Amino acid sequence: MSIMLFVNLKGGVAKTTNAVAVAECLADSGYRTLLIDADHQCMSGELLLGESRLLNCERRKITLHDLLAAMLDDDFGPEQFPAYVVPKVSDIGDGLEKLSVMPSSIRIDDFQTNMAKAKRGFHTNDEFQAMFQRRRGLLRKWLTTNYDFTIVDCPPSIALQVKVFLTVADAFVLPSIPDRLSV
Numbered sequence: 001m002s003i004m005l006f007v008n009l010k011g012g013v014a015k016t017t018n019a020v021a022v023a024e025c026l027a028d029s030g031y032r033t034l035l036i037d038a039d040h041q042c043m044s045g046e047l048l049l050g051e052s053r054l055l056n057c058e059r060r061k062i063t064l065h066d067l068l069a070a071m072l073d074d075d076f077g078p079e080q081f082p083a084y085v086v087p088k089v090s091d092i093g094d095g096l097e098k099l100s101v102m103p104s105s106i107r108i109d110d111f112q113t114n115m116a117k118a119k120r121g122f123h124t125n126d127e128f129q130a131m132f133q134r135r136r137g138l139l140r141k142w143l144t145t146n147y148d149f150t151i152v153d154c155p156p157s158i159a160l161q162v163k164v165f166l167t168v169a170d171a172f173v174l175p176s177i178p179d180r181l182s183v
Contacts, residue, residue, distance in 0.1 A: 003143055003150040004171045011156035013175045016043045019153035022173075023048075024090055027099035031148040034085065037104035038064060038162060039155040045103030048089040054103055057086065063105035068161060071135045081142045100147075112160050140168040 006019040016039065023035040037045040045063075046054045057063055067084040070076055085102050088095040143150045152165045 002170045005152045005154055005165055005169045006173045007154040008174055009156055010181050013177050015175050016153050018175050019151050020044050020047050023151045026149045027096040032098050034100045034147045034150045036102045036152045038152050039104055040106055040108045042104045044153040045101055048101045057103045058105055063103050065105040065108040068111050078138045078142045136167055
């Protein structure tokens with residue numbers, strides 16, 4: 001029931017490598033684990049799914065980008081979350097029974113544009129923020145109910161999807177290498 005972000009504004013510090021390794025270790029130890037790929041490079045999703053399965057998720061529009069866009073709909077409910085999760089993933093054997101992934105999309109950077117469009121349907125920014133805060137609450141409740149651990153692999157920026165997860169996280173892991181830019 002812990003939501004952990006692997007986050008650093010610098011690229012190349014092993015956020016993805018560590019996020020995938022920790023998720024696989026937790027799942028292999030028997031914990032229900034979800035890895036959320038929030039990075040537009042989509043590498044943690046590709047590592048766990050393989051290229052063809054990741055592209056299939058993109059075609060079927062079952063990625064983090066698609067979930068965030070769906071969360072803006074008036075009729076969104078928590079029963080929709082599982083549609084964006086791929087169970088039993090890993091390149092270990094036939095996949096790890098307790099490991100699931102919510103893959104990212106190269107379209108994730110477009111989410112900022114979708115947010116701007118969605119705000120037009122509300123009379124005030126406060127109304128919109130209140131609705132989105134309720135959606136984040138639904139997300140946190142669903143994650144902590146269905147998984148022992150949720151690992152979020154973040155891009156090297158404070159993109160909108162990172163801001164969403166910053167508000168629901170329990171902990172942060174800040175991978176770094178010993179140079180002044182990554183620390």
